[in-house]
Amino acid sequence: MKTRIRRRVKTRIRRRLSADAALLLVALTFVLPLAWVVLSSVDADANLRVKWPSQLTFGNFDDVLKPDVTFTPLLNSLILCGCATALTVGCAALAAYPLSRYRSRLNNPFLTTTLFATCLPITAVMVPVYALFVQVNLIDTMAGTIYFFAASQLPFAVWLMKNFMDGVPKELEEAAWTDGANTFQGLVRIVLPLMGPGVAVVTVYSFAMMWGNFFVPFMLLLSPDQMPASVSINDFFGNRGTVVYGQLAAFSIIYSTPVVLLYVLVSRRFGGGFALGGAVKG
């Protein structure tokens, strides 16, 4: 009996060790490209290989932290994504509220359409959107890009928002109504604060998606001074002669930091995976 238990413990340990080894191997392959960007950013003569910096320096960051290289694109990104996120979250809240609270014959078709739209490849819409924007004079305007960003993110935001809103008990608003609040006040004062984590997830998710999006601003914006960071990073290639990999790496890090931080913040507070598990299940 005892030997059997011991053997079992042994196999369990062996199994754990082999799982550990396999995972570490995968992690190593995944980490190599990340290591490149971190090490190169502080390397005085960075090239394309992962290597220990021959000379530790923050010169790359100094070179990159200039108005036209970093600050303007980042500011553009911030304006674009900030406005679009605000728009998305506002509209999503307004749209999710009736979907979550009132039974109507239109609910199901609407939700189905939303879900359907969530899945469409946005890339495919870009060419016609471009043609459309040319005709209505929205091309190369921040406003147009913001509208489109918001619209493209909205289906998923509505869907997420509705799922979170379903978790808020209806009685609380009814109490507010009897105290004389109207529907809108009920939404803004009672429901939204109560689903704070949900709103945070929708906000962060929308923001992160737009922050990283390359194709939309790449197509809809033309003038260099309006380019967000996702597109201006391209300038490190080609347009400025030889590529300075150290600077490219430094810029990549600066540009990625906000979304990574936001992600860490959200997953710390509200559980991992952006609470996407729930969203995926519907």
Next chain:
Amino acid sequence: MALFLAGPIAYCAYIAFTDLQLTGQAESSFVGFDNFTAAFKDPAFLNAVWLTLVFTFLSSIVGQNTLGLALAALMQRASKPVRTITGAVVVTAWVLPEVVAGFLMYAFFRREGTLNAILDWLQLPHQNWLFTLPILAVSFANVWRGTAFSMLVYSAALAEIPTEVTESAQVDGANAWQRLWHITLPMIRRSIGTNLMLNTLQTLSVFGLIWVMTRGGPGNDSQTLPLFMYEQAFQKSMIGYGTAVALLLLVVGSLFSLVYMRLLRTED
């Protein structure tokens, strides 16, 4: 939403049937199905379709899906620090902006890049990956970037399987493969379905990653449909034709989308 999504789609459906061009032509005229027939006769288009299929199959169905499942399964057994480290690394790759991910993979696969350095070190023959096997390189890049999603989905799904079931199977003498095949996989069937669907849709519309790494080249060797569409519509200024391609892409996307909704419905 109706204006900015449905509008373009309707407009898209319309100009796909015209010969609208960006330059040199004031009026567009209705050309019926010409754009579509032209597309299906165009070897570059067929090449793009083929590459899209390869790319989607390799990176989404084989790569992200299988690797995600394997990681999730291994994580159940592994010790906590290893689990945390691996999870963090894989998720970081996912959170990074698309363009940055593209650059990192570009650096990884270049002739002077890290991959070849490793191969040299292992004394294996190296080659110029982005030139000789671009579609493989971009597929790998997409796996690198997208696996985290599958991993999260499958981790959630595996956590829901009651341990008694697997343990009783183990007592009955089922080995690891048998347990995987007869118990685990059937129990997470739906997650597999939804995950495959979302991965495929995601992969279908990848643009930035490939654009940064290879621009669809060399030649057309990594030109998937989104890149083909972009080239036709903007570099060659044939908006009508590009839109026809976009419409086809959209139709494929909608089909997947419908299947996905079916899957969700059976879940309720």
